[in-house]
Amino acid sequence: MxxxxxxxxxxxxxxxxxxxxxxxxxxxxxxxxxxxxxxxxxxFPGRNKFCCNGRIMMARQTGIFYFTCILIVVTSGLFFGFDCPYLAKNVTPAIPAFGIALFIFVMSTLFRTSFSDPGVIPRASPDEAADIEKQIEVPNSTPGTYRPPPRTKEVVIKGQVVKLKYCFTCKIFRPPRASHCSLCDNCVERFDHHCPWVGNCVGRRNYRYFYLFILSLSILCIYIFACVLTHLILRKYSTVLNK
Structure with a gap:
């Protein structure tokens, strides 16, 4: 069939x-x-720019970040090109080896800080924004009139009352220690500051890398200064002994 x-x-x-x-x-x-x-x-509604199919996130103004990279690379290159050969031959080959490892660590922490998400909080959808605006009941108001959202909201966390501030741009009550970056136009969790030297905001997700970058860069500067000073002293004493 x-x-x-x-x-x-x-x-x-x-x-x-x-x-x-x-x-x-x-x-x-x-x-x-x-x-x-x-x-x-x-x-993305913010002012960030993306590269590598969205895997790299940076701020719009990246000119100072490129200057930071050039400054570190040129300074380290001069050190590796003029001081390290003499120190490796007359002192120890460990000096350029340690310098190269420290330079790689500095650049990796810089890129990790600059190219990562600092902790951007997603904006509210139109339905979520409308629901938040309806949370405040204005007394003696006629039905259908616009009621602005509250500036603060009190919530209880672990028995303690915490005030959440409302962001009129992102349409959300941002969590404590979060703030809105005017340059990137985003609310960032645990916002510390917007650092133009790294070309990104510093927040919850990249603060540790920013701290490691500052620490390692300070050590690299001290190390290069000490090695250059040692190079000059050895050159001076070798010239005196040759005479």
């Missing part, structure tokens, strides 16, 4: 991933062809 194939109903669904929002169309075939693909960094 011949049976007619059942009609296939056209349907569509939306697949949401952690780093992209993809829309697919199911036309009854076994193969689902992508209809539209939009990644979150492509519609």
């Amino acid at each position: 011949d049976t007619a194939p059942l009609p296939v109903k056209e349907s569509s669904y939306v697949a949401v991933a952690t780093d992209r929002v993809s829309e697919y169309s199911d036309t009854g075939s076994t193969k689902k062809m992508p209809k539209k693909m939009i990644r979150k960094w492509e519609v």
Whole structure:
């Protein structure tokens, strides 16, 4: 007995991933062809710029960051080119080896601080923003009138009352120690400051790398200064002994 194939109903669904929002169309075939693909960094509302398909996140103004890189590279290059050969020959080869390792660590912490997410808090969706605005009941107000959101909100955390400040740009009550960066136009968790030397904000997710960068850079500067001073002293005494 011949049976007619059942009609296939056209349907569509939306697949949401952690780093992209993809829309697919199911036309009854076994193969689902992508209809539209939009990644979150492509519609990011802040003022950051992205590279390497969204894996690198930086601020818009990166001129001082490039100057920082050039300053470190040129200073270290002069040290490795003029001082290290003499010190490695007359003192110990460990001096340039330690200098190279320290230089690599400085640059890696700098790039990790500059290219990472400092702790940006996602903005509220239109539905979430409307729900927050409805949380305040204005007495003696006519129905349908606009009610502005509250500037602060009190919540109880571990038995203690904590005040959360409202961000009128991101439409959220940001957590304690969070602040809105005017340069990047983002609310950053545990915001410390916006550092133009690294070209990024310093917050919860990159503060440790920023601290390691400052510490290692200070050690590198002291190390180069001490080695250059040693080089000059050895040159001076060798000239005196040769005479």
